[in-house]
Amino acid sequence: MxxxxxxxxxxxxxxxxxxxxxxxxxxxxxxxxxxxxxxxxxxxxxxxxxxxxxxxxxxxxxxxxxxxxxxxxxIKEPNDGSTQALIDDWEIRNEYEENGEVLFSVYPDPGLSAEKPYGYLFNFTAPFDTFEGKELAIYAVHKETGERITVLAPNKVVNPPSGYSSLERFTTNFAVPAGGIWKYEVFVDDQLYGNVIVSVREKQYEEREEAPINKDWEITPTFTVKTENGERVFQGIEGEIAFMEMEFKVGQEGKTRWFIWGEDLQEVNRENLVVIATHKDSQEEKVVIDSNHWEVSNPEYEDESFKSILGAQASQHAVFSLPSSGLWRLDAYVGKKHYRSIIVEVEK
CATH class of the missing domain: 1.20.58 (Methane Monooxygenase Hydroxylase; Chain G, domain 1)
Structure with missing residues (x-):
């Protein structure tokens, strides 16, 4: 035995x-x-x-x-942070707090936009020995699509930045592939240390005119056009830019037609019509139209053409949606030139 x-x-x-x-x-x-x-x-x-x-x-x-x-x-499974639980909080903030104490802050480049590397300054408040010898990593999660990417691969912290005794000026550069709201998650030795929420503008078009800011954020009024078949309602500024009125609900695509006035415009233009939407509260940006499908009038139906009735030089059909409720500013460009802004309200 x-x-x-x-x-x-x-x-x-x-x-x-x-x-x-x-x-x-x-x-x-x-x-x-x-x-x-x-x-x-x-x-x-x-x-x-x-x-x-x-x-x-x-x-x-x-x-x-x-x-x-x-x-x-x-059992602690080896991971890159992807199995950690995420906090369901998407309110834009550049600080992370625990028990009333700020653990770190982030300061992105003021010109931050998608598809291009930009600099970030992270200010960690803990003493250096909190991080010394440990691996620091940063992951980014896109609110709209759920895409999760590694923007700073795990890297062992050996020394503080030159001239400092802690990580109060930890700098890094990275790019995110799309505009919108992003959650940056900081991990220390595979453990979630904290997160911040950042708004990233859509890809910037070089030398594009800056849109004037409408501080009042008043909803752009509508106007009515009469035709032989009845009336049609448009939203915008008659004689400058407008679109056929459409219903705005969160995430619901709507089809409309844009009309643009301008002596420098042709019926078919070389540049695209680009419409960039900006949310009033979150400042989230989204390119909702980027198209060169300019419409050509049919002479046989000249009298019935809305473009002819309105006297607009150019027009395009478009289908788009907006991702969240509230007020949005639609900035319309043809190429680099900004035409006008239209304020709309999106319902839940």
């Missing part, structure tokens, strides 16, 4: 008594030892031997099962 127990003890080396839990290899060794003991027994074993061995085997099996249930939940 003592020989059998010795065999079992050998199989149990490095198991949960000395480590985290039984591995599959260790389980296999135990089963193999049990089988070897069975086959070495005579065909007519003594009753007390059978009882003793059975009790020992049952004890081992119970230990295997109970240990699995007790130990498995605490």
């Amino acid at each position: 003592e020989d059998k127990l010795q065999n079992l003890r050998k199989a149990m080396d490095s198991t949960t008594h000395n480590g985290k839990h039984f591995t599959e290899v260790q389980k296999a060794k135990i089963k193999q030892k049990i089988r070897s003991v069975k086959t070495s027994e005579s065909h007519e074993p003594k009753k007390h031997m059978v009882f003793g061995f059975t009790a020992a085997a049952l004890s081992i099996l119970v230990l295997l099962v109970s240990t699995e249930f007790m130990i498995t939940p605490s």
